[in-house]
Amino acid sequence: MTDYAxxxxxxxxxxxxQMYADPAVYEQELERIFGRCWLFLxxxxxxxxxxxxxRTFMGEDDVLVVRQKDRSIKAFLNTCxxxxNRLCRADRGNAKAFAxxxxxxxxxxxxxLVNVPLEKDAYFSEIDKSRFGLVEVDQVASYKGLVFGCFDRNAPSLxxxxxxxxxYxxxxxxxxxxxxxLIGExxxxxxxxxxxxxxxxVCGDGYHLGWAHAGAMKAVQSMDFSGFTVGNASVELEGGLSIAGLNGHSVLATVDGVSGYSFYPDNAGILRYLEQNRPTAIERLGRLRGEKLWGSQLxxxxxxxLQFLPGLNWLRVYHPKGPGRIEQWTWAMVENAMPADIKQRILDNQLLTFGPAGLFxxxxxxxxxxxxxxxxxWRTRQLDVHTNMAQGRSGARPGLPGDIAVGVVSEHNQRYFYRxxxxxxxxxxWRAVPQYNLNSLQDAKDLAHVG
Incomplete structure (x- = not known):
């Protein structure tokens, strides 16, 4: 029995x-994480x-997500x-039925189940088709365009x-x-x-950026990385926040309202979009988020x-395929209000930096x-690795939910992820899983318009 403590x-x-290589740990993850949590579909x-x-995956379970006639959304195991047998091999499309x-x-x-060949001759019309429909994912729900599924009917609501x-x-x-x-394939x-x-x-490791990506930063000379420190020679801690303590979810954020788009090549059009639409963002989100977070790198x-990065503008899900293998799926993400040329620029930049051939x-x-x-x-899996940077240096900040550490280099978010x-x-x-939204903003009005 594995000692998870x-x-x-x-x-x-x-x-x-051991947690990165042990097949027994991985099998428990399929049950207690991918079989329990809400997963992006x-x-x-x-x-x-x-x-x-x-067609997507929940853990290693092959799943079909289908828009219904009444425009609701259902998800089924993709198995006859x-x-x-695997029922559908296509990644996406439109269908009247699946054979x-x-x-x-x-x-x-x-x-x-609508058709069984030889139903009368081989089954003698005795098969109850109502018993053999596709297995439905227990819960499916959407949050502002993001559709999630959950195999655990006792899980909290999305x-x-x-x-x-x-x-956030x-x-x-x-x-x-x-x-x-989402745009592109x-x-x-x-x-x-x-x-x-x-x-x-991605959730919190700003530490690797100036070192692991130093060569890529120098190579992509059409992009301005002057705000980053190549080689980790120094770092400006006040330039961002690491936000966790949100039931495992987290945010790594710059807080200047423009840095997410400042390093784009020929970024004048994108920065103009932010300037022109800033009043709308403030009206909808409140001044703190509308001025400081919208347009920042998040x-x-x-x-x-599930991870998505406004600024770099990609959304990504990691499908496990064993303790040492994943399929990483990525899309470019845009706001529908953006002009077509900005959307195209976002897709081009995403492919250059974080696509299948992306340098980063x-x-x-x-x-x-x-x-x-x-x-x-045998010996290395007995060793430990550490995310102990800047422990004990986080706390509450007025108007922001979560436990917050200063800067984008702290390992704060990683600690909460593993916790x-x-x-x-x-x-x-689920009854034994603690729930916590640290420094929660309880008032719904405050959540909408804090600041």
Missing amino acids: GLVSAAGAMQRR VHESQIPQPGDFF THRG CNYHGWAFGTDGA ADYLGDMKW LDVWLDAQPGGSA TQKVELMTNWKLPVEN NLTVFPN DNDDGDNLAACTEQSRG RWQEHMAAAD
């Missing part, structure tokens, strides 16, 4: 390397019409209930699961009328890494495996694969 200690500041912009479907290649069983977009993280998500999802969208990359490592790399992490992703992929590989040996991982792994069910 011993895999993470000191309030998340130490991790035993699709953006509503990707399935706009009835019959539109999108007859002999278990199995093996024996021809066909299912409607509502999941009902709204409660997100908690005060919604206040709205900086992207609700700053402008019309909301957001799904960019799929296979990486030989444990799924937790890329999540913690790294938003929804536990366990190549840096991260190499490092994270090595961290995973170096955790597999939440441990809480789920040790809990038999």
Whole structure:
């Protein structure tokens, strides 16, 4: 029996390397994290019409997400209930029904079994088709365009699961009328890494930026990285915030309202968009978020495996494929109110930096694969790794939910990520999982217009 209390200690500041390589740990993750938490499925912009479907994964479970005739959304396991064949092989499309290649069983977009070949002759009209519909994901819900699913019917609602993280998500999802969208095709990359490592790399690791990506910063000379420190020679701690204590969710944020777009090549049009639409953002979000967060570089992490980054403008989900392998899926993200030329520029920049051939992703992929590989040996998996930078230096800030540390270099968010991982792994069910939104903004009016 694995001692999960011993895999993470000191309030998340130490991790035993075993957690990145042990198949038994991974199997428990499939049950208690991917089988329990709310997982991102699709953006509503990707399935706009009835019959539109999108194929994705919840942990290692293959799932079909389908827009219904009444415009609601359902999700089903992508497996035929007859002999278990994969039902749909397409990544996305529009369908009136899904037919199995093996024996021809066909299912409607509502999941009902509608046709069984030789039903009269071979089954003697005795099969009860109502018993063999597709297996539906227990809970499906949407938050301002982001669609999530959950296998645990006893899990809290999506709204409660997100908690005060919604206040930060709205900086992207609700700053402008019309909301957001994902553009371009799904960019799929296979990486030989444990799924937790890329999540913690993005959720709070500003420490690696000036070192691991120094070469990429110099190579992409069309982009202005003057605000970053190549080689980690120095860092301006007051330039941002690390925000956690939100049930495992976290935010890494600059707070100047423009830095997310300042490093774009020929950025005058994008900065003009921010200037022209700033009053609307303030009206919808309040002055603090509208002035300081909208337009800043934000790294938003929804536990366990969804991240999206306004500024760099990509949304990403990490699908586990074993303790040492993932499929990383990425899209460019835009506000619907943006002009077409800005949307195209965002897509082009995302592909240059964090796409399948992106310079920054190549840096991260190499490092994270090595961290995973170096955790597999008999002796090395007994060692610890550490996220103990700037412990005990966080607290409340007026008007901002969460436990907050100064700066984007602190390892603060990683500690909370591993703390939440441990809480789920040790809990038999949701009743044993602690819930906390530290320094919560309780008043709904304050949540909408603080500042």
